[in-house]
Amino acid sequence: MDRKLKVLIAGTGFAGQGHADAFRGAGAEVVGMVGRTDTVVRDVAAKMNIPYAGTDWQAALEVCQPDIVTIATPGGAHVAPIKQAIAFGCHVFCDKPMTHSGETAIELYQLAQQKGVKTAYAASFRYSPSVLHAKRLVSEGAIGEPTEVESISHFNLDRNIPFGWSHSKAAGGGRLNNNFTHSLSIVSSVIGGEIRKVVGDVRDDMGRAPIVEGVHNFMTRRDFIPKDLSDPALKWGRSDVEWSYTVLAHFQSNVTAKPVSVLFKHGGLVPRFADDHIVFYGTTGAIYLKGHYGSGQLSHFGADQKWTDLPLPQDIIDANPDVQGETEQCWHYLVREFVKDINGETVAPYPTFAEGSQYQQIIDLIRSSDCWTDVPSIGRLRK
Known part of the structure; x- marks a missing residue:
């Protein structure tokens, strides 16, 4: 053109x-x-x-x-x-x-x-340099056949962030819509597969949030948290979405015959003790990515039975857009x-939109999942 x-x-x-x-x-x-x-x-x-x-x-x-x-x-x-x-x-x-x-x-x-x-x-966090590096290593056999993945993150978001779209299911809010989508895309890209089975549990730990006028930019919403949260004139909105989730999934990878087991665990309102991370385990090794979207240091566990930090390949560095901010x-x-x-x-x-529509269907399935099985109490077992 x-x-x-x-x-x-x-x-x-x-x-x-x-x-x-x-x-x-x-x-x-x-x-x-x-x-x-x-x-x-x-x-x-x-x-x-x-x-x-x-x-x-x-x-x-x-x-x-x-x-x-x-x-x-x-x-x-x-x-x-x-x-x-x-x-x-x-x-x-x-x-x-x-x-x-x-x-x-x-x-x-x-x-x-x-x-x-x-x-x-x-x-789009599948395009962070470390994730691209992990994708290459998996395709080259650096961990053998993928067997399982864990994606763990804790955001410790402020509970008093002003009420807005992120608190509303109808507005596209919730952590599944705004965190899980990236994590799912990353795992799909790295192991070269598609999700086939899913089950999950969600929890709304927020309850309510203060209603404040004038918030136009998502990134500056913390600046609008009311100074006096006990003010009787303050109005509150009710959250109807998840702020934490646990999802178990089976992926069919292009590089292994058996399904890959994946755990996605996210706590939107809880503090982190250790680093958020994504780990890809395989039959002969593992790849650890630091950070909630795996954009930090990549470490490889190989035949020597040791974790080794690996540098980014120069061509991946050169292809990375020269702008500030991981999201950007x-x-x-x-x-x-x-x-x-x-x-x-x-x-x-x-x-x-093929992936986008599938992801929305998966989110609907997780939110409506009723996977719990009642366990007999100890008293009933003893009888």
């Missing part, structure tokens, strides 16, 4: 601004931004030198005539603008979660397939692949 691809953005916060930078980094032209609040969207667009700013998505599509739209709003607000964009013939880049339910995610996937537009789903680097990487694909270049498979 000789001309630059034109991009229209839905969302003015951290993700919207990050997507704009990523598409510009990939050589596209950001032609417009749409937000809920007129003053906010005009201010952000002006600061980022985006020519069009507005609050009407359909009008923006007609005025800006984009090739690509990027959806950077909370998951509960994704369905309508994506439908409109697909009907307009736009390629769609969507941040996670894809939507608030498996049913709506399937509908969007099918609409995109019918229209023939390309899609990208930004469960991963957005840039995926956007680069997406733009290349739209322009007709050959790229490796990347997450699309």
Whole structure:
């Protein structure tokens, strides 16, 4: 394609601004931004030198005539603008979660397939350099055949973060939508497989959160925590989503005949004692990735029966986008692949609405899972 691809953005916060930078980094032209609040969207667009700013998505599509739209709003607000964009013939880049339910995610996937537009789903921490390194090592046989994986994280989030989309199932909130999606994508990418069976347990430890006006950017929400939480005039919103989860899954890997057992454990409100981590175990070794999304140091356990820190290969270093922030680097990487694909270049498979719709169905299954079996009490056994 000789001309630059034109991009229209839905969302003015951290993700919207990050997507704009990523598409510009990939050589596209950001032609417009749409937000809920007129003053906010005009201010952000002006600061980022985006020519069009507005609050009407359909009008923006007609005025800006984009090739690509990027959806950077909370998951509960994704369905309508994506439908409109697909009907307009736009390629769609969507941040996670894809939507608030498996049913709506399937509908969007099918609409995109019918229209023939390309899609990208930004469960994108699979592109952190250490995860890419782990993927290479597993494919080269560094741990033999994968047998099990554990993905453990503890975020210790403040319980008094102002009430918002993250507390609401209908708005696309919950830790499964906003943490598990990345972890699932990482495991799928590294072991080269697809989830086949799943069971899980979720827990809402939050209960309620203070309602505060003026929060527009997810990354600055802590700045709005009320100073006096005992103020009788303070209003509270009720959480209806999980803040902790435990998920057991079977993956069918491309490099082993037997299913790979995977444990995903996340505590959104609990403190960590040791490092968050992801570990890939195999028949002849293991790979340890430090950090909740495995973006820290990679260590390998091999034939010498010792853990050894391995340096990143130079080609992975060179391919890593030169931007600040892990989230931003991963957005840039995926956007680069997406733009290349739209322009007709050959790229490796990347997450699309196929993965996004499957992930939403999996989340629905976990939330509705009733896997418990009653155990006879000791008293009943003694009788």
